[in-house]
Amino acid sequence: MPELPEVETVKNGIQPHLINQAIQSVTIRNKQLRWPIPDHLSNTLDGQTLNNIRRRSKYLLLDFNHGSVIIHLGMSGKLTIVNQKNTPKKHDHVDIVFDNGSILRYNDPRRFGAILWSTAPEQHPRLANLGPEPLSRQFTAQHLYKHCQGKSAAIKTIIMNAKLVVGVGNIYANEALFRSHIRPITAAKTLNLAQAQQLVKTIKSTLRQAIKAGGTTLKDFTQADGNPGYFQQKLWVYGRDGEPCQNCQTTIQRITQNQRSSFFCPTCQD
DNA sequence: CTACGAACCTGCCTGC
């Protein structure tokens, strides 16, 4: 489900319901996610007030006085705000119940997601070695260009590496490369500085537009209120193999890189 | 270091 825009959308959706609310109870129906949910989580959170919700990379951080809950949605995780009357369904693994009656509900059919606890989240092993945020000033053309030097790896592989820049998943990697007229298989070391500039620019603009559209709903992504995102209407290549390019009518191709699908227009991306 | 495959899991779609 989620790349950076989807996680940002979820954050924006749940924030107004939960900020400054105290936790009444936590129900864990299945703790077997990517890593087990800590057994102490319920006791740790009981009665605590949620101070803030942040996003780092594709992680959501729920900040309390004494530490943070770290949530990752994996491939199929969903967070929604529901009320008491809403009975849990299949794959509704966790409910965090707040004093104002709101329930933050975690649903994740594939269970590739995670719910962790840390008293120093920035130092947590999952977050400590992450690269800059793509929408931050730290993510520059110079930064990307430097990391491309001498690398025979494909440029798509490079921009999806969270040590270089976080939050660029399969959809937005493909889309940004199309918008930069760069083929996904291009060896990173062959990019010139102008191309790196263009790519950084399109990564930022694509992510910003997607956030504005409430994310991309391919199958089942929903915002916290249950509504879909709308960025799928703006996709140029992702999932469009066999269809004519909307820019030049050439048939969009699909290839496999790193066990993920890549999509590109052979004419526009030369 | 890289690169590649496998692993974690369920559900949905396609083709026979």
Next chain:
DNA sequence: TGCAGGCAGGTTCGTA
């Protein structure tokens, strides 16, 4: 209808 196979928005880990 059923069943096998492929595919899915992510990340980590082990082996060459």
